[in-house]
Amino acid sequence: MWATTLLPFAAGLLEVLWYPTFHYRYVGTGNQRSLVPDTTSVLTPSFLIGFILVFVAAYAAWGLSVWFAYVDWKRLERLGVVRPFHWAWAFLSPAVYCIGRSVIVFTVARPRGLAPVWVFAGATLVTSILLVWKAATVFSAVSPVISA
Helix, strand or coil, X not given: CHHHHHCHHHHHHHHHHCCCCCCEEEECCHHHCEEEECHHHHHCXXXXXXXXXXXXXXXXXXXXXXXXXXXXXXXXXXXXXXXXXXXXXXXXXHHHHHHHHHHHHHHHCCCCCCHHHHHHHHHHHHHHHHHHHHHHHHXXXXXXXXXX
């Protein structure tokens, strides 16, 4: 269950660590020259490798989360939980499986079962803050050039 809960955040943290570099060029003639982002800068190997790595990590985390949800579902059946939350809900989102599974376990084995939901909520909050910070950092690096 913990792998299903935390694995989706691995791609988000990888995205925080990836710092794309952008190149700029001057366009125009004489006094009417402006500095604009060079659209070919997204075709550099370092940019593409970073983008593909984040993209593949996100889908791998999603697929592994589905697999771990299945393993967790089988474990709950072996432990005797009647009608555990079905693992296929993880195809929609690991969050759906985390919440549904936690509600079922909480219903069956009170007061246990809600910890994964709280950890998922905390991880979502931390990852969201980090990604907003990252977006602000990238935007602040690009904005002086755009406003010039």
